[in-house]
Amino acid sequence: xxxxxxxxxxARPRKLLASRRTRVGILYALPVVVYLLVLFVYPIFSTLLLxxxxxxxxxxxxxxxxxxxxxxxxxxxxxxxxxxxxAVLSLVFGFVLAQAITRLKPxxxxxxxxVVVVPHFVSALVRTYGWIIMLGDKGLVNETLTAMSVPGxxxxxxxxxxxxxxxxxxxxxxxxxxxxYGVMRGVDRRLLAAASSMGAGKVTIFRRIYLxxxxxxxxxxxxxxxxxxxxxxxxxxxxxxxxxxxIATLINQQVTKENQWNGAAAQGVILxxxxxxxxxxxxxxxxxxxxxxxxxx
Amino acid sequence: xxxxxxxxxxxxxxxxxxxxxxxxxxxxxxxxLVTSFSNNAFASFPPEAWxxxxxxxxxADGSKWPAALSLSALVAALSTxxxxxxxxxxxxxxxxxxxxxxxxxFALVLGPLVIxxxxxxxxxxxxxxxxxxxGSPIAIALGHTVLAAPIAVLILIATxxxxxxxxxxxxxxxxxxxxxxxxxxxxxxxxxxxxxxxxFSFITSFDEFYISQFLSSVDTVTLPVQVYNSLTFEIxxxxxxxxxxxxxxxxxxxxxxxxxxxxxSGRQDSLLSVENTVGVANPGGEAV
Numbered sequence: 257x258x259x260x261x262x263x264x265x266x267a268r269p270r271k272l273l274a275s276r277r278t279r280v281g282i283l284y285a286l287p288v289v290v291y292l293l294v295l296f297v298y299p300i301f302s303t304l305l306l307x308x309x310x311x312x313x314x315x316x317x318x319x320x321x322x323x324x325x326x327x328x329x330x331x332x333x334x335x336x337x338x339x340x341x342x343a344v345l346s347l348v349f350g351f352v353l354a355q356a357i358t359r360l361k362p363x364x365x366x367x368x369x370x371v372v373v374v375p376h377f378v379s380a381l382v383r384t385y386g387w388i389i390m391l392g393d394k395g396l397v398n399e400t401l402t403a404m405s406v407p408g409x410x411x412x413x414x415x416x417x418x419x420x421x422x423x424x425x426x427x428x429x430x431x432x433x434x435x436x437y438g439v440m441r442g443v444d445r446r447l448l449a450a451a452s453s454m455g456a457g458k459v460t461i462f463r464r465i466y467l468x469x470x471x472x473x474x475x476x477x478x479x480x481x482x483x484x485x486x487x488x489x490x491x492x493x494x495x496x497x498x499x500x501x502x503i504a505t506l507i508n509q510q511v512t513k514e515n516q517w518n519g520a521a522a523q524g525v526i527l528x529x530x531x532x533x534x535x536x537x538x539x540x541x542x543x544x545x546x547x548x549x550x551x552x553x
Numbered sequence: 554x555x556x557x558x559x560x561x562x563x564x565x566x567x568x569x570x571x572x573x574x575x576x577x578x579x580x581x582x583x584x585x586l587v588t589s590f591s592n593n594a595f596a597s598f599p600p601e602a603w604x605x606x607x608x609x610x611x612x613a614d615g616s617k618w619p620a621a622l623s624l625s626a627l628v629a630a631l632s633t634x635x636x637x638x639x640x641x642x643x644x645x646x647x648x649x650x651x652x653x654x655x656x657x658x659f660a661l662v663l664g665p666l667v668i669x670x671x672x673x674x675x676x677x678x679x680x681x682x683x684x685x686x687x688g689s690p691i692a693i694a695l696g697h698t699v700l701a702a703p704i705a706v707l708i709l710i711a712t713x714x715x716x717x718x719x720x721x722x723x724x725x726x727x728x729x730x731x732x733x734x735x736x737x738x739x740x741x742x743x744x745x746x747x748x749x750x751x752x753f754s755f756i757t758s759f760d761e762f763y764i765s766q767f768l769s770s771v772d773t774v775t776l777p778v779q780v781y782n783s784l785t786f787e788i789x790x791x792x793x794x795x796x797x798x799x800x801x802x803x804x805x806x807x808x809x810x811x812x813x814x815x816x817x818s819g820r821q822d823s824l825l826s827v828e829n830t831v832g833v834a835n836p837g838g839e840a841v
Contacts, residue, residue: 281650285658288643288706292661296699299676300668306679349574356571359564371575378582378803379760381780382796386581388784389588396584426577487669490762494784504671504763511678511767521679524672531669 300528307521319522328506332526335503338420338492339485345425347478350432357433358440369437376430384491387423388414391495415497423491428481435480439473472545476538483534487527503527582800589797607794617779618795624690625759625776631694632701632758633751639698640705640750647706648713662703670763673699678767688770696768697758704757705750712746745817749810756806760799 310316322328357368375383390396391413398410413419443466451461489504503523510520589607591600611618646652647659665673677696678687686692716739724734765775774782776795783792 277651278653281646281652284642284646284650285652286642286646288639288646288662288702289658291639291702292664292699295677295680295695296665296673297661299680300672302679303672303676349577352567353571353574356567359567368571368575371579374804374807375578375582377756377807378800379762379777379780379796381762381777381784382585382799383581385780385784385792385796386583386585389584390581396580426581429574429578483667487671489671490781494781504669507671507675508766511675517679520675524675527669528672531667531672535667 303521303524306518307525309518311518319518320526322519323522323526328523331501331503331506334500335486338417338424338500338502339482341417341421342424342428342485343478343482345421346428346432346481347474349425349429350436350477351474353429353433354436354440357437372430372433375426376434380427380490381494383426384423384494387419387426387491387495391419391422414495417496417500420492420496420500423495424485424488427488427491428484431484432477432481435477436470436473439470439477443469472541475541479534479538479541483531483538486530486534585793585796586800589793591793607791610791611794616791617774618776618791621774621776621779624773628690628694628697628765628775629755629758631690632697633754635694635698636701636705636754637747637751639702640709640754641747643702643706644709644713648710649718662706664703665699666703670700670761674763674767677764681768687768688773689768690773693765693768693773693775694758696764697761700761700764701754701757705754708750708753709743709746712743712750715746716742742817745813748813752806752810752813756803759802 307319308315308317310318324332353368353372357365360368392398393410395413397413401409401411413422447465447469448461451465456464487504489502489508492500492502493505504527507520507523507527510516510523587600590603590605592602592604593600610616643658643662647655652658674696677699681687681689681692681696684692720738720742721734724738729737760777761775762777762781765778766781769775769778776799780792780795780799783789783795
């Protein structure tokens, strides 16, 4: 330090200072990098290795063949189907709710956001339990429907796919609402006004201006809830029946009940690959959106 | 949506649908709170009679809840300490220095937040099982930190970005040393963000389920795993009382974060207004 302060040439101290800042930066980044390499990257890497090994340690693709046939394959399809249903529903609900919130007065909008955010921080187990109480034969929903003398009530709302999708949608909804609300607030209202001043009708403005502007946000919100649902099992395991077993439940069963680590590892890698593919799509969609915004600006 | 904007019927329809969706989010929580005081804790709503029995049952002899609660609290406290150490150093490195491979480090930090937790949990199980550390509170806390630390890093990055670097420069120009600047300028300004990071790390660990389930043993069961077991294998009506307490805990924690943010929001402004009255670094401001 003393040398840099007294040095005559101005270029040299700056260079020294820069390298010092770099060294300090590396030192500060070290804990997080080391921690995540040891307890996140390495464990996932060893999962990958395990999925490629046979009982005697030799290389095999047997576990992947196993994961992609018979019952396991139908679990994979169930996972994709339930995740897709959840994504579509939470996207539709999220779009309507975020739209409504953008129109509210600030105080009401704040209250509505509170109703979105507070559940998000309440344990998913607790919220799932709430749904189980609500959707039972004598739960709030069926009692209300019976009181309104809806034909067919009480309905079977639990331990089937309907129950699972209701439950998981309510878990994913806070994410989509928060994301879409941010996207909608980011829309430049002047573009809509400009279109209107040129004589465009409301339907045209919505279809040609508003929807294209929020489309990348819609796509990434939908993909996000799809990805998050893929690895989820708290709600499906508690609110579903045997036909709603998802891939994460299978991984859990293989490890804890059957002691079948290699098979579980292969399932984990498949889940990982699906997730990474989804994330890649999100990245493509958002960069497309960014370039479109640039062009329209 | 746009075409509905001006018509009254459209507005009413949108508000009605939005209200139903808000109920969809809030009702499961309200129902738990009410049921925890209900005579009949099983799938019957609304309740016929009121009781505090489920809360009393939590502390009855042979109850598993106190042990699960204290394990979760211990694990969450450890995880919060780890996350804060990692969070403060990482955020400082990412915001206040020239870091090579900055975006790679940032991607690594985001990793645990986007990778399915079940995959992380499986990897951690494979990591700790050979070391015979399953069921160890340390192992569970180390596992939870993989999820909690990235959240702490993100909050602290936002905190540090929000602190005006000119305040630190000004202190340095007046001869303050590194430690003095950290102690008297940066730390007080970052304190609200650090408290928020601590609270979110604690909640993340306290509520974490997948990693806990894989790293638990028969004797060491965290609270969420005990809740899950009560909902699947056993019939224990006091799980309603536990759930209600967890809801109260979440609301309290969020309220605390909001309070700390609100108290902290005035601080940098007051420092900057001191700067303004002194007349230093006041671009575009009126002469005092």
